[in-house]
Amino acid sequence: MASGSSDPEQPTLSSLGKVGKSSGEIDSAQEPLINGERHYDSYSVLAAVLPFLFPALGGFLYGYDIGATSCATISVESATLSGITWYDLSSVDIGLITSGSLYGALIGSVLAFNVADLLGRRRELIVASVLYLVGALVTALTPNFVIMVVGRFVFGIGIGLAMHAAPMYIAETAPSQIRGQLISLKEFFIVLGMVGGYTIGSLLVDTVSGWRYMYGASTPIAIVMGIGMWWLPASPRWLLLCAIQGRGNMQELRETAVCCLCRLRGSAIGDSAPEQVDEMLAELSYVGEEKEAGLAEMFKGKCRKALIIGGGLVLFQQITGQPSVLYYAASILESAGFSAASDATRVSILLGLLKLIMTGVAVVVVDRVGRRPLLLGGVSVMVISLFLLGSYYTFLDNAPVMAVLALLLYVSCYQLSFGPIGWLMISEIFPLRLRGRGLSIAVLINFGANAIVTFAFSPLKALLGSGVLFFIFTGIAVISLVFIYFIVPETKGLSLEEIEAKLL
Numbered sequence: 001m002a003s004g005s006s007d008p009e010q011p012t013l014s015s016l017g018k019v020g021k022s023s024g025e026i027d028s029a030q031e032p033l034i035n036g037e038r039h040y041d042s043y044s045v046l047a048a049v050l051p052f053l054f055p056a057l058g059g060f061l062y063g064y065d066i067g068a069t070s071c072a073t074i075s076v077e078s079a080t081l082s083g084i085t086w087y088d089l090s091s092v093d094i095g096l097i098t099s100g101s102l103y104g105a106l107i108g109s110v111l112a113f114n115v116a117d118l119l120g121r122r123r124e125l126i127v128a129s130v131l132y133l134v135g136a137l138v139t140a141l142t143p144n145f146v147i148m149v150v151g152r153f154v155f156g157i158g159i160g161l162a163m164h165a166a167p168m169y170i171a172e173t174a175p176s177q178i179r180g181q182l183i184s185l186k187e188f189f190i191v192l193g194m195v196g197g198y199t200i201g202s203l204l205v206d207t208v209s210g211w212r213y214m215y216g217a218s219t220p221i222a223i224v225m226g227i228g229m230w231w232l233p234a235s236p237r238w239l240l241l242c243a244i245q246g247r248g249n250m251q252e253l254r255e256t257a258v259c260c261l262c263r264l265r266g267s268a269i270g271d272s273a274p275e276q277v278d279e280m281l282a283e284l285s286y287v288g289e290e291k292e293a294g295l296a297e298m299f300k301g302k303c304r305k306a307l308i309i310g311g312g313l314v315l316f317q318q319i320t321g322q323p324s325v326l327y328y329a330a331s332i333l334e335s336a337g338f339s340a341a342s343d344a345t346r347v348s349i350l351l352g353l354l355k356l357i358m359t360g361v362a363v364v365v366v367d368r369v370g371r372r373p374l375l376l377g378g379v380s381v382m383v384i385s386l387f388l389l390g391s392y393y394t395f396l397d398n399a400p401v402m403a404v405l406a407l408l409l410y411v412s413c414y415q416l417s418f419g420p421i422g423w424l425m426i427s428e429i430f431p432l433r434l435r436g437r438g439l440s441i442a443v444l445i446n447f448g449a450n451a452i453v454t455f456a457f458s459p460l461k462a463l464l465g466s467g468v469l470f471f472i473f474t475g476i477a478v479i480s481l482v483f484i485y486f487i488v489p490e491t492k493g494l495s496l497e498e499i500e501a502k503l504l
Contacts, residue, residue, distance in 0.1 A: 047266025058162030067197020108160015378417025
């Protein structure tokens with residue numbers, strides 16, 4: 001095996017160019033990053049499946065929690081079907097059950113800031129799977145309300161860690177040609193989990209203690225996720241980051257990275273793994289990854305720019321109203337004319353299936369069309385659909401079909417834009433040395449905004465009325481459109497190192 005780790009001159013990087021503007025396509029005429037030619041990974045599709053699948057189960061469980069909770073809050077309040085004596089819960093109690101996992105996710109994001117780069121992406125996902133399992137069991141078997149909230153909180157810490165580590169692991173291990181599709185496919189798994197949660201919830205909503213079974217049903221997936229992540233290799237890029245920062249023997253970590261890369265790419269990589277690892281090492285050295293990131297450095301230079309891009313995207317992802325649609329789908333549909341709880345939850349399944357279809361469309365086209373066109377087009381139609389929802393609640397009474405259609409239009413466009421592209425961009429945009437902490441800040445912003453919007457939706461709806469609330473969301477969506485146009489860059493087809501060198 002070649003010992004190229006001590007030869008920083010192996011790839012010639014002097015021709016590296018930078019882009020002056022942060023938005024738009026990268027000029028194909030610019031100098032490429034490596035050895036005067038664009039490098040594409042050789043990979044086996046079969047080998048690429050499992051390194052995506054097991055981390056994506058963390059997203060599936062997050063989505064399942066959203067769908068199941070939408071139905072469980074109906075079940076747990078029923079005097080006849082809850083199976084408990086403490087069913088008479090206040091709106092604040094229901095709010096804590098609904099958003100308890102989100103507050104846990106906030107804590108998980110804070111924990112990830114401090115421990116992510118030490119644990120590594122793989123071990124962080126293993127810890128997340130354990131927390132998923134414990135949280136689900138505690139919630140399902142709880143004897144009282146307080147323990148139930150604790151279980152929701154523990155499950156939420158697992159969400160925070162999983163949603164932090166999964167996009168990083170997938171981004172760092174996926175071939176650059178299909179990185180966008182795989183990370184967007186993780187969003188597909190989140191939506192698949194929602195559909196699963198809505199479906200199981202609708203089947204169990206009329207069952208005594210059905211909410212216990214809804215939460216308990218997630219435990220087998222958590223076990224599969226944990227076993228799968230135990231089997232998968234570590235991220236080669238994380239190993240190389242440890243190597244150049246002096247957290248282990250350089251040669252041993254380099255050889256481990258080569259072995260991990262071979263497992264991730266399969267037989268198609270042939271004998272080129274050592275060369276690819278040496279290229280990664282040289283690129284990391286060139287862009288200055290040798291020093292560990294400090295807290296103050298997160299808000300300077302490249303990382304500040306990445307934080308503005310990634311943090312802005314995930315903030316707008318939440319404050320344009322999406323959590324309200326997801327967590328309160330059943331109640332919105334009930335107000336639109338679906339009075340029976342079982343009817344509302346079944347229509348929620350249709351909502352989830354639509355999200356699934358549109359996310360599938362985004363997965364197929366994201367690496368062909370690019371990130372910016374999907375964002376600009378999808379958010380533009382979101383503005384129209386939010387305006388229609390506001391108009392319905394303000395001017396157009398007694399037309400529940402219009403409300404549902406406008407809701408479906410909104411959800412469809414969200415799944416073409418903010419849904420998959422938000423998570424994709426935050427996994428791509430941060431420099432490797434700062435990726436663990438940068439992504440934890442972005443995830444913290446995401447879940448913080450999610451928790452606030454989810455908790456505040458009902459009081460704001462009562463205070464302002466649904467029409468005004470949706471008009472406010474319309475205005476925020478217009479602002480997000482301006483942000484995307486002027487700030488968000490195109491990352492299609494670039495390696496993670498090229499994104500850092502050319503866009504930041």
